[in-house]
Amino acid sequence: MCGIVGAIADRDVVPVLVEGLKRLEYRGYDSSGIAVVDPDSVRRVRRTGRVAEMEHAAVHEDFHGVLGIGHTRWATHGGVTEANAHPHISHGELALVHNGIIENHEEQRARLTSLGYVFESQTDTEVIAHLIHHHMSSGQDLLVALQAAVKELTGAYALAVVSRREPDRLVGARMGCPLLVGLGEGENFLASDVSAIISATRRVIFLEEGDTAEIRREGVRVFDGRDQQVQREVHVSDVSLASLELGPYRHFMQKEVHEQPRAIADTVEAVIDAGGFEPTLFGANAEEVLRKVKGVQILACGTSYYAGLTARYWIEAIAGLPCNVEIASEYRYRDAYADPDYLVVTISQSGETLDTMEALKYARSLGHAHTLSICNVPESAIPRASELVCYTRAGAEIGVASTKAFTTQLAALFQLTVVLGKLHGRVTPEQEAGYLEQLRMLPGSVQHALNLEPQIQAWAERFAAKQNALFLGRGLHYPIALEGALKLKEISYIHAEAYPAGELKHGPLALVDAAMPVVVIAPNDRLLEKVKSNMQEVRARGGELFVFADQDSNFTASEGVHVIRTPRHSGVLSPVIHTIPVQLLAYHTALARGTDVDKPRNLAKSVTVE
Template identity: 65%
Template sequence: MCGIVGAIAQRNVVPILLEGLRRLEYRGYDSAGLAVINGGLHRLRSVGRVAELASRVAAQNINGHLGIAHTRWATHGAPTERNAHPHVSGNGLAVVHNGIVENHDSIRRRLADSGYLFVSDTDTEVIAHLIEYYLRQGARLFDATRRAVAELTGAYAIAIICAEEPGRLVVARKGAPLLLGLGEGENFAASDASALLQVTRRMIYLEDGDVAELGLDGFRIVDAAGNAVERPVHLSQLNADAVELGQYRHFMQKEIFEQPGAVAATLEMVTGAPSLSAQLFGVEAQEVLARVNAVTIVACGTSFHAGLVARYWIEGVARIPCNPEIASEYRYRDSVPNPDALVVAISQSGETADTLAALAHAKTLGHRHTLSICNVPESALVRQSDLRFLTRAGPEIGVASTKAFTTQLATLFLLTLVLAKLRGRLTPEEEKRHIAALRHLPSALSRVLALEPQIAEWSQKFAEKEHALFLGRGVHYPIAMEGALKLKEISYIHAEAYPAGELKHGPLALVDRNMPVVAVAPNDALLEKLKANLQEVRARGGELYVFADADSQIQETEGVHIIKMTDHAGLLSPILHVIPLQLLAYHAALQKGTDVDKPRNLAKSVTVE
């Protein structure tokens, strides 16, 4: 959530700042602003989209060679112009900030007693005044920033400019992502690499506690202890075209249809090999994975649903206990640690605050073995895990996760097979059969995507509803949960998911002709049980929308709508069955006219607790 862009150059940086903000819109925001130095500090802020800010900038002809910009997702204070970033203090100092300053109240009281006037409701304003406080004592901007951030508790990524030092851009980070972009005679900073692809691919990812100063002629970085440090320069593998819409109406639609390719890329090292290797997860994985006796999964939202699916796979195939935990709950729960368990942290961005904190908490409990499953190679989660598997989904711009989810599932299935193989629970014949199924998976996904026109027809009826119920059994219950989440996220239709067998224990009271019921109905061992549950719905006048395998025997009748998919895909069925649920949510949102890629109140990368 929130986005930061900063630049210092010999050219006008305002177009760079605005384009950077535009590329960060997917992260979720409610206001935007920028500040530049040009014979003094010039600041503009607006509520709403970056386009509105750009119009105001053009009208006032704002330009400069040094500047910072920000998109804000409200935490402290309502989404108003006075709460939008940048925040200012003194004679031309401006700050933009991602994260939350937990001790802002005590700092605010101290600064107010020193004569500082606060004009916003934000925690960020204390950062601006605190840095300016140290400037008044004679410190240069870089040192004033270092002294200020040493007093902050919580998470932050900040960028600061000051009219008194027009040749310097200062940044700092702790717990929130921030990177430097290196150019020729110009340098940049941003919270996300996609913001800088327009100007450079050479990037440095700052570590927690780092403070950096950028000028036209170079940069310097010090760590939390004040020691000069060097951080490696990465050549970003992101493609600027990957964050463009192309032929699609929305990024969510584009990313739904990219899933066959994303899954194929994620599985590339496996589908072309004759057998599975534990080293897919790191050079030490063979030893570690052979030794662990349980798996604990920590994740949030859609990634947590992937973990719930993995529990069925890991316990059913590898025959070891698996416990998925909601990351924000796990870190505050008095759990029983198991040092011999593998802690798997799952996050698309690798910067999810609750997941990072849960991983750190697990380590403090004595958990020795950690594995991250992530889509961003330079992320904090990857750097803080012993083992890692990088999904190759490519940039995911839409707030509602799609291709990240299916690539996470594919990775978790690989983990299941490796754990089973190391325990002698996977015969060579079974291994070959599973690899063949994985090789076929992208084409099976493409066949499911061909059902879009039929699903779009169903969505017209959903757009009229205020509530929906999703049902699944066994390994497909988490898929029903994911389908309900998608519908809620982007169409704002209230949706809940239940194991179908739980209908008679309460949810059946909700069923009537105005409550559509979506059922995930693969042709597996639980199909006959599910059919009985569906009859319970029809007996109460409920209208059913069933996604069934092509080889199932479910028939379409009055009040029972059926879309037939591929033949039953066995253990990989959940990866296929989530696709039509994504499409249903997408087309229902289209019918309702919501902002599909940027749903209200939500952010893509949740970097605050």
């Protein structure tokens, strides 16, 4: 969702702010703006729509400055208007940008209105700007005023603030939303994502919950929630500029779909190099923890939730442990039963997904002692809050629709499954060797599936005119049907639903007619004959079938039945292979319909609000 970038330097920071906002576009937004401090005022430019429109306005208005902040907004409080766009200014002298949601904003708005403050927007963010200004009016400096103001806020926030009164520093605060400090030479930065400042520096400090920070040209100070100065570790980011560029591809989604063989290979590299599935993949004390757990509770949202659903089949069948999978935003608000002997596994691409983070906190409050996170972003909030960690090594994922993050999550969850199976005596050395060989072959099998793109593109031309679609799968492949339906609706805006194929006759069959394409995930496994029976139900009602089958499945294309064969059946890792064609189908259908593939309407990459 929303993105923040701030800079203080001896050079003009406007190009830094604009470039940073462009690199944050992938997070999802509907307006953008920058503010710079000059000797006499705080200047601001805001626009709805793309960053390029705001950039054009900044050039036209001759924006320059050595201290400034920028923001991309995804509307929560108030509509998509220029008045609601960030930065927000108080009394012409203080500018602020904010990610997150302030839950007590109405109470604070009423209080500030009674003190004479006039509100120009419908946002919760403007409340924070006026609140900080109110504290400065009582004689506090900018940093102290910020520290006082955040103590009066309830909710989640990442803040960057500048003031005309203090043109030599930038201040920030973090609670529940990511914020980091970038360290340069004679210049320093503040950002919600390292990609925003990667062209200026790779040295970063990840702020922790409750931290505030003061950023000057000559140095940085960080304070904890008690306003005591603390030292936070400096990290060197391994995000590459190449991963943030399109290269020869038309869209980031297409690029990231094609990066999956490499991403999966990187994710499983440690297992392959070790010649086996070792508990140390997840941390130094992982063997002690994983050996004594009696079950697994998975918490995730969106695509990550579907990865968890796939893992449930693996964990119960291979490791012999009970496994529950829940949507994090539901789990955190119900009176859940907690077994302290269960391992809580959270899955998040960004490591900052608010619902998942809060669900993890809730699980721990219920008595869950053992936690493991599967994440793509080192040092993000969820891994830091977890006992054990597995990084998926997918590299930067820019497209809003998750692709390589999903398949690498599956690879990581499979590794966890086999480790649990070994420690609980369910996986023999011979079976482990077999699973290792399947992992070794997986990147090549994914590449073979990518080679089906021309055939899938031809299907997409037929899908482009449709308004609805059904996806069917059974067993391990039902979550892949769910993922295929999600991808299609996310980026092509075609309404799509997924069902276990056996449920077709219990209701969804009423929707089937010649206008309703039905996509079937039909691998050559023990449920194949059952899936064929479900397909006959569709054909008997005049439905058109689009079947993703394995190379060794006995399927014949005919009128109303279209078949594309993926590589030979890949056993328990077959869901990873069958993910590729449904991703490509969604991508090329969206392309044919002319939608914004990388930035679908109303959606954001990193969801840091409820």
